[in-house]
Amino acid sequence: MVKKTCPNCNRDSFSTMLPAQWYCPYCNADISQAAAKALLLSSISLRDLSRRREADRNVKAEEMQA
Numbered sequence: 001m002v003k004k005t006c007p008n009c010n011r012d013s014f015s016t017m018l019p020a021q022w023y024c025p026y027c028n029a030d031i032s033q034a035a036a037k038a039l040l041l042s043s044i045s046l047r048d049l050s051r052r053r054e055a056d057r058n059v060k061a062e063e064m065q066a
């Protein structure tokens with residue numbers, strides 16, 4: 001698991017491996033040259049990520065009901 005912090009929007013993105021080309025999922029900037037940081041699978045950041053996905057799902061469910 002590796003993490004990169006986008007120099008453009010300053011948000012963190014994660015990947016299970018280090019791809020040759022890495023685009024920020026938030027602002028679509030090419031962050032392939034940004035420094036990657038290795039993460040342990042048990043890290044708190046990973047738990048934050050799944051919690052964020054949970055929140056996204058809740059938002060979509062609300063949109064569908066409206």
Ligand SMILES: [Zn+2]
Pocket residue numbers: 006007008009010011024025026027028029
């Ligand atoms: Zn970005």
